[in-house]
Amino acid sequence: MRARHAVVYWTGFGITLALLIAAPLVLPEFWRRFLTEILIWGLLAMSSDILIGYTGMVSFGHSAFFGLGMYGAAAALLSVQPPNLGLALLYGLVGAAVVAGFVAYFSTRLRDIYFAITTLIFSQIFYVIIFTWTELTGGENGLTFRRPPLAIPGLFSVPFTSQTLHWFVVAVVTLSYLVLRRITRSPFGMVLQSIRENEARTRAIGYPIERYKIVAVMLSGLFAGLAGVLYAVQNQFAAPDFVFFLVSGEAVIYNVIGGIGTLVGPILGAAFFLLLREGLSRFFTEYYLIPVGVIFVAMVIFMPQGLLGFMRRWLNQ
Amino acid sequence: MSLVPAAPLLEVEEIHTYYGKSHILDGVSLEVGSGEVVGLLGRNGVGKSTTLKAVASLVHPSRGEVRFEGRPITRLPAHRVARLGIGYVPEDRRIFPLLTVTENLRTGLDRHGVTAARKKELLDKVYAYFPVLAERRGQAGGTLSGGEQQMLAIARAMMLEPKIILLDEPTEGLMPRMVSQIREIIDVLHREHVAVLLVEQNVPLTLEASHRIYILEKGVVRHHAPAAELQADDAVIHRYLGV
Amino acid sequence: MRSFTGTWACSVEFLQTIPFDQLLIQTINGIVTGMILALVASGLTLIFGIMDVVNFAHGELFMLGAYFGVIVLAATGDFWLALVASSLIVALLGAAIYLTTLRPLLGRDPLTTLLSTFGVSLVLQNYALWQFGPVARKIQEPFTGQFTLFYLDYPWYRLVIALLSAAIIGALWLFLKFGTFGIWIRATTQDRVMAQAMGIPVPWVLTVVFAIGAGMAGASGVLFGPLVGVNHAMGLDWILKTLIVVVVGGMGNLAGSIAAAIFISLLEAYASLWVSPAQAIIVSFVVLILTLLFRPTGLFASTPR
Numbered sequence: 101m102r103a104r105h106a107v108v109y110w111t112g113f114g115i116t117l118a119l120l121i122a123a124p125l126v127l128p129e130f131w132r133r134f135l136t137e138i139l140i141w142g143l144l145a146m147s148s149d150i151l152i153g154y155t156g157m158v159s160f161g162h163s164a165f166f167g168l169g170m171y172g173a174a175a176a177l178l179s180v181q182p183p184n185l186g187l188a189l190l191y192g193l194v195g196a197a198v199v200a201g202f203v204a205y206f207s208t209r210l211r212d213i214y215f216a217i218t219t220l221i222f223s224q225i226f227y228v229i230i231f232t233w234t235e236l237t238g239g240e241n242g243l244t245f246r247r248p249p250l251a252i253p254g255l256f257s258v259p260f261t262s263q264t265l266h267w268f269v270v271a272v273v274t275l276s277y278l279v280l281r282r283i284t285r286s287p288f289g290m291v292l293q294s295i296r297e298n299e300a301r302t303r304a305i306g307y308p309i310e311r312y313k314i315v316a317v318m319l320s321g322l323f324a325g326l327a328g329v330l331y332a333v334q335n336q337f338a339a340p341d342f343v344f345f346l347v348s349g350e351a352v353i354y355n356v357i358g359g360i361g362t363l364v365g366p367i368l369g370a371a372f373f374l375l376l377r378e379g380l381s382r383f384f385t386e387y388y389l390i391p392v393g394v395i396f397v398a399m400v401i402f403m404p405q406g407l408l409g410f411m412r413r414w415l416n417q
Numbered sequence: 418m419s420l421v422p423a424a425p426l427l428e429v430e431e432i433h434t435y436y437g438k439s440h441i442l443d444g445v446s447l448e449v450g451s452g453e454v455v456g457l458l459g460r461n462g463v464g465k466s467t468t469l470k471a472v473a474s475l476v477h478p479s480r481g482e483v484r485f486e487g488r489p490i491t492r493l494p495a496h497r498v499a500r501l502g503i504g505y506v507p508e509d510r511r512i513f514p515l516l517t518v519t520e521n522l523r524t525g526l527d528r529h530g531v532t533a534a535r536k537k538e539l540l541d542k543v544y545a546y547f548p549v550l551a552e553r554r555g556q557a558g559g560t561l562s563g564g565e566q567q568m569l570a571i572a573r574a575m576m577l578e579p580k581i582i583l584l585d586e587p588t589e590g591l592m593p594r595m596v597s598q599i600r601e602i603i604d605v606l607h608r609e610h611v612a613v614l615l616v617e618q619n620v621p622l623t624l625e626a627s628h629r630i631y632i633l634e635k636g637v638v639r640h641h642a643p644a645a646e647l648q649a650d651d652a653v654i655h656r657y658l659g660v
Numbered sequence: 661m662r663s664f665t666g667t668w669a670c671s672v673e674f675l676q677t678i679p680f681d682q683l684l685i686q687t688i689n690g691i692v693t694g695m696i697l698a699l700v701a702s703g704l705t706l707i708f709g710i711m712d713v714v715n716f717a718h719g720e721l722f723m724l725g726a727y728f729g730v731i732v733l734a735a736t737g738d739f740w741l742a743l744v745a746s747s748l749i750v751a752l753l754g755a756a757i758y759l760t761t762l763r764p765l766l767g768r769d770p771l772t773t774l775l776s777t778f779g780v781s782l783v784l785q786n787y788a789l790w791q792f793g794p795v796a797r798k799i800q801e802p803f804t805g806q807f808t809l810f811y812l813d814y815p816w817y818r819l820v821i822a823l824l825s826a827a828i829i830g831a832l833w834l835f836l837k838f839g840t841f842g843i844w845i846r847a848t849t850q851d852r853v854m855a856q857a858m859g860i861p862v863p864w865v866l867t868v869v870f871a872i873g874a875g876m877a878g879a880s881g882v883l884f885g886p887l888v889g890v891n892h893a894m895g896l897d898w899i900l901k902t903l904i905v906v907v908v909g910g911m912g913n914l915a916g917s918i919a920a921a922i923f924i925s926l927l928e929a930y931a932s933l934w935v936s937p938a939q940a941i942i943v944s945f946v947v948l949i950l951t952l953l954f955r956p957t958g959l960f961a962s963t964p965r
Contacts, residue, residue: 158771206952213714213770214911217903218952224900225945232939345900349778356775387790393783400776401764473857499859511854513847524847524858527840577859 105417120270124263133334136266138374139273140330142367145354146273146280147323152352153361154284155316156296158212160348161203161219164226165321167343168195169328171230174243174338183248189329196325197318199226204317208310211299220345227343242339245332260333269330273367276323280363283319284416292316324351353396359406362415368407424487426451426612427503427581432471432481432491434464441467442478443636449581454603454613456627456644458620460658463633465616466508469583472614473505474498486580500528504574504582504611508589510566512573514559518550521558521569525576543572546605564595571602581612588619600626620658624648632657681812682933690929692818694922695825699880700898701905701917702829703873709912710849710869712770713762716777718877718902719895720784725750725878726890727788730797739802747879754874755867762870763863781895788892796889799882821883828879829918832872845869849912904944908951910958919960923947 120139124132144166151157172195173188180187207218230237237243250268251257260268283289294302295309303309332338341347350373351366358369373392380388405412425448434442442464449455457465470476472483474495483491490498499505504525513521522543526536544551547568553561558569567587574582584603588596596619603626606613617623623630624644632640632653640653647654704718715721725746732742761776801817836842848855848865856862881890888894905924909916924944931940951959 158774206949210952210956213712213774214907214956216771216774217714217907218948221900221904221907221945221948225942228938228941228945232936346896349782352775352778387786389786390783390790393779393786397761397776397779397783400772400779401761404768404772475853475857494863495853495856496859496861499857505857507854507857511851513850513854515850516843516846520843520846523840523843524855524860527843528859573858 102417105414109415109417117270117274120274121267124266129262132262132266134374134378136269136334138371139269139367140327140334141351141354141374142370143273143276143330144324144327145351145358145366145370146277146363147320147327148348148351149355149360149363149366150280150284150292150320150323151316152355153363153365154289154296155292155313156299157313157316158216158352159207159219159317159320160216160345160352161207161223162320162324162351163343163345163347164199164203164223165196165324166328166331166347166351167223167226167230167338167340168199169193169325170332170338170342171195171237171243171328172325173329173332174245177245177248177332178243183246185248185251185333188248188333189326192329192332193322193325196321196328200318200321200325201314203321204314208313208317220348223343223345223348227340227345230343231340237340238338240340242337242341244337247333247336265334269334272326272330276326277363277367280323284363288312288315355406356404357396357399357406359408359410359412362406362408362412364415365406365408365412372407424451425449426453426486427472427614428482428484429468429472430482430484432468432478432483434467434471434476434478441636442471444481445471445633445636445638447631447638447641449612449614451580452607452610452612453629454607454615454627456623456630457614457616457633458623458630458654458658459633461618464636465633466585468633469505469585469614469616472498472583473503475505499577502577502580504577504579506570506574506582506584506587508585510563510570512558512561512566512569514557516558518554518556518558518561518569521573522576525573528577539576539578543575546602547572564591564598567591567595567599568602575606575611579611581614582606584613584615584617586616586618588617588622596622620654683930685812685814686929686933687926688814688818690926691922692822693929694925695822695829696880696884697898697901697905697925698918698921699825699828699883700877701902701909701921702832702914703876704902704906705909705912705914705917706832706845706876707870707873708906709914710845710852711762711766711866713773714770714777714903715870715873716774716899717757717781717784718777718873719897719899720781720788721750721754721874721877721895722881722884722898723788723890723892723895724753724784725881726799726885726894727792727797727881728878729799729882729885730890733799739800742799743879743882746882747875750878750881751871751875754877755871757874758867758870763866766866781899785892785895792892794891796891798889799885801886817886821887824883825880828876832876833914841865841868901941901944904948908947908958909960913958913960916958916960920958923959 123135127135144162148159148162151159169192172192176187176191177183203219203222207215207222210218231239247260249257249259250264291302291307291312295312299309354369354373355366356369357372358367359365376392376395377388380391427449429445429447431444431446432442433440433444445464445468457468459465467476471478474490474493478491482489485501485503490501513524522540526539549565550569550572553565558566561569571587587599600622603613603615615623615627624647627644630642630644630647631638634657639657700718700722704715707713707715728746728749729742732745733739736742757780761780762773765772765776836845844855844860844865847858847860848862852862905920906917908924909920924947927943927947928940931943
């Protein structure tokens with residue numbers, strides 16, 4: 101049984117991966133970029149699934165982590181010439197980690213709704229800081245910069261094409277998925293899920309749940325920051341809009357639509373939402389968010405487990 | 418001798434309830450006649466409280482039916498059941514802590530079709546029965562002692578002018594002196610022609626106060642007899658309750 | 661001891677560098693904004709206290725109140741009629757939102773209601789954008805005219821807003837304290853199950869409370885309209901501030917929210933003497949952080965909730 105599950109799972113994984121790799125070879129430019137963006141937002145949503153789906157903490161703070169990853173990368177790409185990918189990754193991840201640590205320290209002592217509200221307010225705090233500290237962050241207009249080449253210093257340096265960038269993103273997202281999957285199935289991940297099921301009992305058994313929660317937030321923040329770095333590299337700009345709490349809200353929407361606690365669900369949720377938005381915007385011009393919002397609310401009420409929710413146990417085995 | 422009255426006020430027929438996957442009530446049936454005092458005994462956790470909650474519609478049985486005055490009430494929402502004339506006094510009282518004594522009483526008093534004169538009448542009556550409550554009428558419910566809260570909980574249910582009151586372990590946590598007061602209150606209810614379905618751990622009190630007794634074990638009624646019979650021969654009590 | 665008097669002397673000296681009239685103006689400004697914020701926050705707190713729902717769409721109800729105010733004002737020319745009509749419309753809208761998107765979620769995890777109201781806020785925001793366009797509208801003040809405060813002119817209207825907001829909150833308090841429905845609301849807030857067992861029609865009570873909260877938000881929108889431009893995004897600022905106020909005041913604590921609203925608004929008003937309004941909001945963030953660190957149940961929480 102276990103063996104058969106593994107075969108089916110990895111076959112599915114392989115097929116999906118193959119499709120993603122083949123995509124840029126067949127898709128027109130617009131859809132190529134679209135797919136890359138889906139993956140990046142999917143990574144953001146996946147990172148928040150660690151909190152929502154596995155630890156049971158709904159966070160609205162991910163826009164801060166994403167934004168700091170983005171601005172961190174921007175800082176690296178603007179301050180150090182020639183632009184260096186590795187440095188962008190480093191700055192971005194460190195930035196996101198610091199912010200995540202800060203938010204984690206204050207918020208994790210609170211439960212449920214209070215946690216959600218506090219993380220929301222924190223992402224707004226960072227929004228305001230970034231928005232008003234114009235000298236450092238470019239304020240409202242954000243920052244623009246050049247895309248770094250794919251480089252291992254001393255070995256080779258190759259500028260990204262739209263195709264190779266897509267493959268790079270596929271690689272990063274796939275790796276992130278595998279890492280996160282490994283973590284959720286580890287003893288650490290089991291404790292997180294136990295916290296989600298019954299926090300009081302987990303605490304009573306003797307686990308220092310505050311510490312686990314803080315690590316969970318930082319882990320989640322790290323991968324959200326990674327998504328921010330990827331976004332910066334792909335689009336070559338950073339703007340405060342991405343730190344606004346609505347972006348966190350969208351990540352949560354992807355989670356709910358796709359199915360929390362599945363890691364893969366949120367990516368699908370992002371795809372569903374972005375495709376829906378793209379499709380509806382052809383008909384409804386600017387007001388496509390109305391039917392999208394209605395669909396979202398309907399899903400919360402009638403399909404709370406999301407698109408992949410029924411596969412949740414299976415995906416986590 | 419027919420045990421049950423001809424046209425019972427309350428009929429519970431084969432109700433089943435679940436809590437998650439646990440099967441709590443596994444086909445409970447009982448009846449209470451107009452003005453009767455019926456006791457429900459059993460060890461901890463057999464489902465006595467759940468039975469009362471099912472009658473009050475605070476818990477919805479997945480199978481079975483509850484009928485009040487002949488009409489099925491199983492699917493009705495709890496507030497309609499209360500208005501029909503079923504008063505509920507829960508375990509641990511649950512009076513409204515931040516409402517005053519009077520306001521607590523008013524939650525039952527302020528109903529459609531009750532004139533101001535009648536409201537005053539009912540309030541005066543209940544304050545006559547419970548002078549302690551009259552003394553504390555302006556105090557917040559949460560500041561009352563355990564015994565006073567129990568009186569308030571019962572008085573509050575009486576404000577509904579119910580035909581039956583469901584009493585869930587009224588003597589729990591009370592001093593022995595207060596137990597006799599509870600006994601008196603049950604007598605008062607009986608005099609007012611209010612039926613009582615009494616769940617209790619205090620066996621002697623229940624045997625004294627009730628006309629008939631049901632004994633519950635693991636979610637089913639195992640024994641049903643007039644109280645007098647059980648008072649005379651307590652082997653059955655020993656068997657099911659171990660006291 | 662010496663350092664204490666030293667700090668005290670420094671502070672006094674510092675305060676004396678601020679012109680007194682500016683201090684007074686900002687105090688009044690703070691109270692005015694604070695009263696409106698209190699009105700909005702009371703609605704949110706009321707709703708949260710009784711049904712554990714954080715109404716994310718509250719800011720949009722505020723915004724729609726302002727827009728409906730614009731419409732009624734344009735049609736009738738009567739500001740006060742606009743205020744009343746708009747509040748009623750938003751209250752009804754609130755009831756409709758509750759019945760369709762929140763009632764089905766009542767038994768579930770409270771976080772689903774947060775998500776649901778978030779979705780509703782998206783819909784309402786974009787609906788407003790669609791119907792009214794991106795250009796800001798204006799509500800005319802019902803009366804102009806200022807009085808002189810020192811050598812500056814301060815508009816009467818602002819004082820009237822503060823008084824009206826206080827009056828509405830006062831009316832709410834009276835309603836809750838006396839009268840049958842007020843008792844029903846308080847009982848349901850304290851113990852929803854026992855309220856049902858006492859024959860209180862809880863589903864109806866919940867709907868009405870949501871409508872009242874919505875109506876209060878709508879009224880705030882109309883009152884605040886003349887102070888700023890009315891546009892579809894104005895709810896976002898307010899929901900943020902309202903959430904901060906509600907957490908600082910103690911969730912579910914009505915008096916606490918009101919106190920916190922005035923407190924935070926005053927601090928922000930004073931802060932805007934030195935920094936821009938966009939940055940003054942950092943004050944509320946700082947207050948929130950301090951509250952979370954030292955008194956997480958709420959700065960003004962009198963009774964533990």
